[in-house]
Amino acid sequence: MSDLFLILIYNFISIRDKENNEIGIIEDILTFPENIIELFNEELNRRYFLPIIKNIYSVKEEYGYSYWNVLTDLGNKKFTIRRDNYSFINVKDNRVMVIDVDGNRYEISDYEKLDSKSYRLIELML
Numbered sequence: 001m002s003d004l005f006l007i008l009i010y011n012f013i014s015i016r017d018k019e020n021n022e023i024g025i026i027e028d029i030l031t032f033p034e035n036i037i038e039l040f041n042e043e044l045n046r047r048y049f050l051p052i053i054k055n056i057y058s059v060k061e062e063y064g065y066s067y068w069n070v071l072t073d074l075g076n077k078k079f080t081i082r083r084d085n086y087s088f089i090n091v092k093d094n095r096v097m098v099i100d101v102d103g104n105r106y107e108i109s110d111y112e113k114l115d116s117k118s119y120r121l122i123e124l125m126l
Contacts, residue, residue: 012027013029013040049104049105050105051072051073051077051107052072052073052108052109053070053071053098053107053108054071054072054073055070055071055114055118056068056069056071056117056118056122057069057071058121059121061083064082064083065081065082065083066080066082066083067079067080068081072106079100079104079106080100081098081099086099087099090126094110095108095109095110095111096111108122111126
């Protein structure tokens with residue numbers, strides 16, 4: 001499935017190629033054999049994997065990239081983001097989505113509830 005993307009739309013799953021062209025829709029994955037359902041679930045879990053950032057230990061800026069060291073609800077993570085309009089997205093109110101160079105997404109549920117050091121580290125990006 002590495003050349004395909006699965007996107008969950010309500011109860012349907014849209015199958016898309018690398019160029020984001022839809023190549024089909026699956027109405028109900030339960031009609032497939034168990035081993036195929038497991039593949040669907042693995043891909044959906046990978047696609048919708050969204051750790052929540054709880055604390056920011058450090059952010060280092062260098063040559064248009066930011067190197068992050070954070071604590072998430074799933075443990076410590078290190079990742080890199082590009083300093084552009086597509087990597088740090090204000091979603092709603094104080095909620096922010098951070099997208100790293102590998103396309104992994106992280107969420108800051110409410111940046112005003114971060115500790116003062118974490119808030120200072122991301123203040124310029126807000």
